[in-house]
Amino acid sequence: MLELNFSNMMSEVIGEKGISEKQVEALKDKVAKAHDGISTRKWNELAFIDLIKQDTSEIKKIADDIKRESESFLLLGIGGSALGPKTILEALSPMHNLKKTPKVFIYDNVDPTTLDNIMSVIDLEKTTVNVVTKSGSTAETMASFMILYEKLKGHAERFVATTDPEKGPLRKIASEKGFRTLSIPPAVGGRYSVLSPVGLLLAEVIGVSADELLQGAKEMHDRCLEPELWKNPAYMFGTLLYLMDVEEKRNINVMVPYSDRLKPLSEWFCQLWAESLGKLGMGSTPYPSLGTTDQHSQLQLWMEGPEDKVIVFIKIDDYGVDIKIPEVFKDTPIGYLGGHSLSELINAEEESTELCLAKTGRPNMTLKVPVIDAYHLGQLFYLFELATAFAGFLYGVNPFNQPSVEEGKNFTYGMMGREGFESKKAEVEQARQKKVCWRL
Amino acid sequence: MLELNFSNMMSEVIGEKGISEKQVEALKDKVAKAHDGISTRKWNELAFIDLIKQDTSEIKKIADDIKRESESFLLLGIGGSALGPKTILEALSPMHNLKKTPKVFIYDNVDPTTLDNIMSVIDLEKTTVNVVTKSGSTAETMASFMILYEKLKGHAERFVATTDPEKGPLRKIASEKGFRTLSIPPAVGGRYSVLSPVGLLLAEVIGVSADELLQGAKEMHDRCLEPELWKNPAYMFGTLLYLMDVEEKRNINVMVPYSDRLKPLSEWFCQLWAESLGKLGMGSTPYPSLGTTDQHSQLQLWMEGPEDKVIVFIKIDDYGVDIKIPEVFKDTPIGYLGGHSLSELINAEEESTELCLAKTGRPNMTLKVPVIDAYHLGQLFYLFELATAFAGFLYGVNPFNQPSVEEGKNFTYGMMGREGFESKKAEVEQARQKKVCWRL
Numbered sequence: 002m003l004e005l006n007f008s009n010m011m012s013e014v015i016g017e018k019g020i021s022e023k024q025v026e027a028l029k030d031k032v033a034k035a036h037d038g039i040s041t042r043k044w045n046e047l048a049f050i051d052l053i054k055q056d057t058s059e060i061k062k063i064a065d066d067i068k069r070e071s072e073s074f075l076l077l078g079i080g081g082s083a084l085g086p087k088t089i090l091e092a093l094s095p096m097h098n099l100k101k102t103p104k105v106f107i108y109d110n111v112d113p114t115t116l117d118n119i120m121s122v123i124d125l126e127k128t129t130v131n132v133v134t135k136s137g138s139t140a141e142t143m144a145s146f147m148i149l150y151e152k153l154k155g156h157a158e159r160f161v162a163t164t165d166p167e168k169g170p171l172r173k174i175a176s177e178k179g180f181r182t183l184s185i186p187p188a189v190g191g192r193y194s195v196l197s198p199v200g201l202l203l204a205e206v207i208g209v210s211a212d213e214l215l216q217g218a219k220e221m222h223d224r225c226l227e228p229e230l231w232k233n234p235a236y237m238f239g240t241l242l243y244l245m246d247v248e249e250k251r252n253i254n255v256m257v258p259y260s261d262r263l264k265p266l267s268e269w270f271c272q273l274w275a276e277s278l279g280k281l282g283m284g285s286t287p288y289p290s291l292g293t294t295d296q297h298s299q300l301q302l303w304m305e306g307p308e309d310k311v312i313v314f315i316k317i318d319d320y321g322v323d324i325k326i327p328e329v330f331k332d333t334p335i336g337y338l339g340g341h342s343l344s345e346l347i348n349a350e351e352e353s354t355e356l357c358l359a360k361t362g363r364p365n366m367t368l369k370v371p372v373i374d375a376y377h378l379g380q381l382f383y384l385f386e387l388a389t390a391f392a393g394f395l396y397g398v399n400p401f402n403q404p405s406v407e408e409g410k411n412f413t414y415g416m417m418g419r420e421g422f423e424s425k426k427a428e429v430e431q432a433r434q435k436k437v438c439w440r441l
Numbered sequence: 442m443l444e445l446n447f448s449n450m451m452s453e454v455i456g457e458k459g460i461s462e463k464q465v466e467a468l469k470d471k472v473a474k475a476h477d478g479i480s481t482r483k484w485n486e487l488a489f490i491d492l493i494k495q496d497t498s499e500i501k502k503i504a505d506d507i508k509r510e511s512e513s514f515l516l517l518g519i520g521g522s523a524l525g526p527k528t529i530l531e532a533l534s535p536m537h538n539l540k541k542t543p544k545v546f547i548y549d550n551v552d553p554t555t556l557d558n559i560m561s562v563i564d565l566e567k568t569t570v571n572v573v574t575k576s577g578s579t580a581e582t583m584a585s586f587m588i589l590y591e592k593l594k595g596h597a598e599r600f601v602a603t604t605d606p607e608k609g610p611l612r613k614i615a616s617e618k619g620f621r622t623l624s625i626p627p628a629v630g631g632r633y634s635v636l637s638p639v640g641l642l643l644a645e646v647i648g649v650s651a652d653e654l655l656q657g658a659k660e661m662h663d664r665c666l667e668p669e670l671w672k673n674p675a676y677m678f679g680t681l682l683y684l685m686d687v688e689e690k691r692n693i694n695v696m697v698p699y700s701d702r703l704k705p706l707s708e709w710f711c712q713l714w715a716e717s718l719g720k721l722g723m724g725s726t727p728y729p730s731l732g733t734t735d736q737h738s739q740l741q742l743w744m745e746g747p748e749d750k751v752i753v754f755i756k757i758d759d760y761g762v763d764i765k766i767p768e769v770f771k772d773t774p775i776g777y778l779g780g781h782s783l784s785e786l787i788n789a790e791e792e793s794t795e796l797c798l799a800k801t802g803r804p805n806m807t808l809k810v811p812v813i814d815a816y817h818l819g820q821l822f823y824l825f826e827l828a829t830a831f832a833g834f835l836y837g838v839n840p841f842n843q844p845s846v847e848e849g850k851n852f853t854y855g856m857m858g859r860e861g862f863e864s865k866k867a868e869v870e871q872a873r874q875k876k877v878c879w880r881l
Contacts, residue, residue: 008879080737095554099538099562110734111790113783114535115701117762122539141733143775144766144786151767170773191737234881252749253693253726261555272738279742286693286742286749288728293581294550296846297520297631298712302719302726304845309692309726322557326584327591333610335583337859343553346584346857350551353852356872360848405744406736408800412793417786419777432796439448441674 002220003380005234007366009359010241010311018308018362020244025230028240028395035394036228036236039387046401048188049386052196053219057211060198063161063181064205067103073123074103074206077149078133078199079141080276082163083109084269085195085382086133086203089214091265092378094207103129105207111141116148125152131161133199135185137169140413146171163198190401192273193390195382209375217379225387235384238366239392245311245364246285247396254285255303258315259292259351262373266315267291270385277389277400284396293350304357312358312365316351319372320344442660443820445674447806449799450681450751458748458802460684465670468680468835475834476668476676479827486841488628489826492636493659497651500638503601503621504645507543513563514543514646517589518573518639519581520716522603523549524709525635525822526573526643529654531705532818534647543569545647551581556588565592571601573639575625577609580853586611603638630841632713633830635822649815657819665827675824678806679832685751685804686725687836694725695743698755699732699791702813706755707731710825717829717840724836733790744797752798752805756791759812760784 012019039047067074076086087107090097098104106119130149134142153159162175166184175182183198194200196218201211227233230240245251254274256267267289278284290299292314303310326346328339338346351367358365370377393400415425452459479487507514516526527547530537538544546559570589574582593599602615606624615622623638634640636658641651667673670680685691694714696707707729718724730739732754743750766786768779778786791807798805810817833840855865 005881006879007881008875011879014875014879079734083734084738096558096562100558110701110731111783111787112699112701113760113762113764113787116764116783118536118540122536138774139737140775140778140786141737141790144778144781144783147766147769147775147778148764148783151769170770170775173773174770232881237881252747259552261550261552268738275739275742275746276737279744279746281745282747284742284746286728286746288726291550294519294523295712296849297579297581297716298524298708299715299719300846300849301843302715302724304719304848305721306715306719306724306726307692307722320553322553324553324556324588326587329587329591330610330614333613334578335580335587335610337854337857338580338584338587341584341857343551343556343584343588346580346853347551347553349853349856350580350849352869353849353856356852356869357849359872403741406740408744409736409740409790409793409797412796413786413789414777416789416793417777417781429792429796432799435448435454439446439451439454441445441447441672441677 002371003234003377003384004369005238005366006369007237007241009355009365010245015359015364016362018249019364020241020249024244024248025240028230031395032230032236032240033228035391038394039391044399044401045188046190046193047390048186049193049196050222052189053215053222053383055215057201057215060183060201060211061205063183064202067129067206071103071129072127074105074129074131074203075119075123076105076107076131076133076203077142077145078107079109079139080272081191081194082133082135082142082199083107084265084272085200088195088265088269089200089204089209089378090207092262092373093204093209093375095262097207101207103206105203108145111144116145128159129161130159131163131202132171133163134171135165135191135194137164137171140410143171161202163202192276193386195269196379204375213375214379217376218383221380221383235387236391238384239388239395241366242285242311243392243395251309251311251364252285253288253310254313255288255290255299255310256313256315257290257292257295259347260315260317260320260373261291263315264289264291266381273385273389276403278392278396278398280398283398292354293347296350296354300354303363304361310363312363314351314355314365314367316348316367316369317373318369321372442811443674443817443824444809445678445806446809447677447681449795449805450685455799455804456802458689459804460681460689464684464688465680471835472670472676472680473668475831478834479831484839484841485628486630486633487830488626489633489636490662492629493655493662493823495655497641497655500623500641500651501645503623504642507569507646511543511569512567514545514569514571514643515559515563516545516547516571516573516643517582517585518547519549519579520712521631521634522573522575522582522639523547524705524712525640528635528705528709529640529644529649529818530647532702532813533644533649533815535702537647541647543646545643548585551584556585568599569601570599571603571642572611573603574611575605575631575634577604577611580850583611601642603642632716633826635709636819644815653815654819657816658823661820661823675827676831678824679828679835681806682725682751683832683835691749691751691804692725693728693750694753695728695730695739695750696753696755697730697732697735699787700755700757700760700813701731703755704729704731706821713825713829716843718832718836718838720838723838732794733787736790736794740794743803744801750803752803754791754795754805754807756788756807756809757813758809761812
């Protein structure tokens with residue numbers, strides 16, 4: 002089971018820059034209201050909670066077919082439709098494409114170079130294309146789908162559409178053309194969808210048990226039914242980041258897993274937190290980082306820069322493998338390393354960094370993960386999703402919408418000549434005139 | 442040649458949240474002093490400037506040997522010793538390992554899983570190991586070196602050491618054992634070393650011309666000899682981020698290249714800026730991002746979150762390849778995409794995002810890159826390095842040291858049993874006692 006150690010967030014441990022018990026207690030009413038809101042499903046989108054009890058048989062069946070039929074699996078998606086699957090891939094099958102088949106590619110942009118590169122290394126006829134978009138109309142995803150559809154014309158069996166069960170252009174096309182399909186429950190938003198078919202199909206394709214991911218999530222869910230803040234890890238996690246932002250003016254929270262395999266997890270979390278809470282002039286900025294690597298990149302700023310950050314460490318108990326550092330070069334200044342192992346070194350560095358920050362009163366907390374497997378990754382996903390939704394209640398914002406990204410889409414529609422967006426095109430052209438003055 | 446468009450940073454264009462000409466003018470004395478400091482080499486470490494005129498013949502000779510002899514090239518390094526090479530690899534040879542040999546691996550952590558994975562996919566006997574550490578004693582790098590040295594015992598010809606020309610344990614070991622070596626000029630610090638043999642050996646190994654990288658850097662250097670702030674892109678870039686931080690309280694600057702290939706460039710820049718300027722309670726936090734991907738992840742926060750950010754776009758004129766979106770599904774809501782190309786779509790999205798931010802007065806600027814090649818990457822490296830050093834003068838900090846990461850190293854030494862650090866070990870043990878109280 003995951004463990005959250007938040008000692009170094011508390012003023013009792015790190016002094017005046019920490020949070021006091023009193024500050025936490027003062028949130029009691031808000032917390033009770035949030036707990037009530039979650040229990041009674043104030044927002045329909047809290048439906049992500051129900052993913053833990055879904056039936057995975059159809060996902061497994063399709064995955065089995067793909068494993069049998071395909072050399073490559075190409076996922077088209079962006080945002081929540083890509084970050085979750087990418088997290089599962091890197092965490093549970095690192096360096097996958099150098100070791101296993103089907104090879105997996107995730108195209109989550111509209112960079113033509115990347116798609117060209119992917120197409121140059123796969124045999125399209127032996128590839129399953131998984132098109133993932135809840136709305137079925139996401140411009141980036143549908144553009145690349147249209148390209149691949151044309152290239153594979155007549156081969157409906159090469160496509161799996163993961164989309165809304167009824168609505169949207171992709172669902173319509175999939176029905177007409179006879180694609181295999183998986184449904185994203187209508188009330189589950191993109192960034193809360195990793196434990197839906199969005200993430201689970203890829204999991205099964207790479208040989209990871211969807212059921213184990215859900216089992217981990219379910220156990221975290223059960224733990225987080227607890228109404229008492231001090232005993233609920235998701236509530237406590239959300240509360241601490243909220244208080245540090247709103248009351249202590251620490252507007253950046255840095256997530257630092259000490260494992261290469263969890264780098265995408267911090268990017269996934271950053272989308273979840275940023276897009277859910279960045280509203281009405283509020284929301285702290287989540288920062289994706291990596292230990293020990295970023296000790297040689299960001300640590301100087303964390304230690305001696307402005308007092309604007311909270312650091313969240315993810316510490317791994319057991320890396321699954323370990324490598325001994327041999328006792329060579331004993332008479333040199335690096336001799337002390339010999340006889341230890343890499344996991345000893347990485348854990349010592351993690352603990353040192355915690356301690357350094359704490360010594361100067363800089364707040365940090367640590368999530369301890371026993372081992373990186375499907376079960377514990379499921380726990381992490383659920384913990385962060387619930388903590389984020391909970392924080393939405395504390396901030397007083399709807400953690401399930403993203404109203405401010407619409408305007409940009411409208412300008413893009415205008416420039417791409419979509420009917421009804423002519424005025425947006427005109428606005429862009431006007432802005433171009435205005436901008437010539439400051440250029441180097 | 443790169444172009445910096447900073448219209449959307451200026452109050453003349455975006456209104457009161459922008460910077461006024463007057464604010465810029467008020468920095469005149471500071472700028473003159475900084476220019477003078479750079480010209481007269483106030484700090485020895487400004488020696489990174491001289492890298493543009495280095496002799497690359499030895500680098501090319503060793504790279505040719507490696508290409509002939511090796512199936513794989515494994516670089517061991519961390520921080521500046523890894524981020525620069527990684528940037529060159531991804532920008533100039535994306536998906537390298539699926540397309541070319543020698544395959545390239547960069548091990549920039551002490552995660553045992555990653556090293557185990559790398560060793561499982563390479564034939565060590567046909568691998569060249571490039572150990573990169575300026576000091577020759579970096580714990581992470583030397584630990585992995587010791588492991589590979591033991592595994593390859595007796596095969597000195599498998600190693601290339603890139604380190605100080607005289608000092609440090611690695612230099613000593615390399616001399617004794619007869620490794621091939623390349624020298625990092627003593628005055629060039631890790632995060633300013635990408636255009637030294639640190640980055641250039643890898644460049645040549647993957648078939649990228651070191652001379653073209655340097656040629657691009659040289660042309661940017663010549664452009665940035667200009668003392669007049671309004672005409673110097675490096676000074677202007679540094680000044681704008683400085684003013685936005687110090688006078689406008691925007692403590693986060695987000696770098697958003699619209700190219701998958703430049704994602705590591707933004708991570709490289711983040712190290713450069715963070716470690717150089719995060720001192721004495723100052724320094725803005727550079728944030729690595731990616732377009733269009735992060736429009737589905739971070740844009741909501743940039744648009745509607747707190748007024749604490751500046752966005753820096755990197756826009757690509759010519760992606761080298763392009764892919765047409767076919768005119769299919771014409772009668773559906775995605776039909777408007779047909780007939781356009783992916784580069785049209787990505788550029789439209791970039792421009793839309795600029796415009797949306799500008800419309801609400803949120804400051805942003807855009808670096809336009811004609812094409813991603815060695816020449817322009819060299820320009821980008823030099824531009825950011827000089828801008829960062831220049832910003833050091835504005836902040837009044839030494840942009841070449843990193844005093845606050847030493848304490849953490851001492852704790853690690855203590856835990857790893859290095860002689861002379863026994864008291865640090867004791868301090869760690871004491872802290873462990875203290876921390877048990879807040880745990881979930």
